[in-house]
Amino acid sequence: MADHIVSSYDTDLENLRRTIAEMGGVAEKMMTDATDALVRRDTTLAQAVIVADKRLDLLQREIEERSVLLIARRQPLAIDLRETISGIRVSGDLERIGDLAKNIAKRVVAISDQAQPQKIVLGVQHMSDLVQEQLKDVLDAYASRDVTAAREVWERDSAIDALYNSLFRELLTYMMEDPRNISFCTHLLFCAKNVERIGDHTTNVAETIEYLVTGEPPTAERPKNDASNYATITPGA
Numbered sequence: 001m002a003d004h005i006v007s008s009y010d011t012d013l014e015n016l017r018r019t020i021a022e023m024g025g026v027a028e029k030m031m032t033d034a035t036d037a038l039v040r041r042d043t044t045l046a047q048a049v050i051v052a053d054k055r056l057d058l059l060q061r062e063i064e065e066r067s068v069l070l071i072a073r074r075q076p077l078a079i080d081l082r083e084t085i086s087g088i089r090v091s092g093d094l095e096r097i098g099d100l101a102k103n104i105a106k107r108v109v110a111i112s113d114q115a116q117p118q119k120i121v122l123g124v125q126h127m128s129d130l131v132q133e134q135l136k137d138v139l140d141a142y143a144s145r146d147v148t149a150a151r152e153v154w155e156r157d158s159a160i161d162a163l164y165n166s167l168f169r170e171l172l173t174y175m176m177e178d179p180r181n182i183s184f185c186t187h188l189l190f191c192a193k194n195v196e197r198i199g200d201h202t203t204n205v206a207e208t209i210e211y212l213v214t215g216e217p218p219t220a221e222r223p224k225n226d227a228s229n230y231a232t233i234t235p236g237a
Contacts, residue, residue: 016070020063038104043112050105063091071084089204096197130199151210154207157222164195171185
């Protein structure tokens with residue numbers, strides 16, 4: 001980025017980037033901890049995720065307020081305006097990722113006393129691992145303004161949707177096999193949906209990076225593969 005004649009302008013933009021980087025770190029940790037808490041039924045770790053969301057909310061409000069002030073005082077144009085707008089968008093997506101991780105943590109607390117075979121949660125864990133990787137990659141792409149890496153993340157979203165569809169059917173099957181699994185698997189279904197939605201927000205960030213770097217949003221239709229709305233399981237089939 002080019003330096004400005006007014007050095008405080010550069011300081012404003014640098015503070016914006018630094019706060020977004022902090023938000024990214026908090027969101028990544030919340031998602032990792034929420035998944036670990038689910039796998040280990042660790043309510044202490046789940047409570048830590050719930051508490052961490054307050055920090056993410058605070059940082060997002062700071063970014064919004066700073067961005068409004070920056071636009072009012074500096075009246076940025078071109079790349080500076082796009083960076084400011086992009087900062088608001090990315091912080092919004094990271095705040096939602098934190099909300100979704102917190103939702104997973106709350107469900108961990110709800111099912112912590114239910115003894116179920118560990119294999120039931122492995123599908124959610126695998127899906128979460130892939131989304132965590134996407135989140136890391138897109139945050140790295142944002143920091144380096146790497147539109148090629150952002151597009152790679154964008155293209156991987158359909159794989160997450162496909163995995164969610166498979167997991168949706170698997171959990172329905174567990175419920176049909178034994179009604180005692182219904183409560184636990186219902187909570188897992190919501191956890192899986194939260195992970196899938198985190199993948200969507202990660203894709204949003206990838207699209208914002210393209211807008212930031214090129215000045216244009218992606219022209220291609222976003223790859224989607226979520227067919228769970230139409231999924232059915234026939235008893236005995």
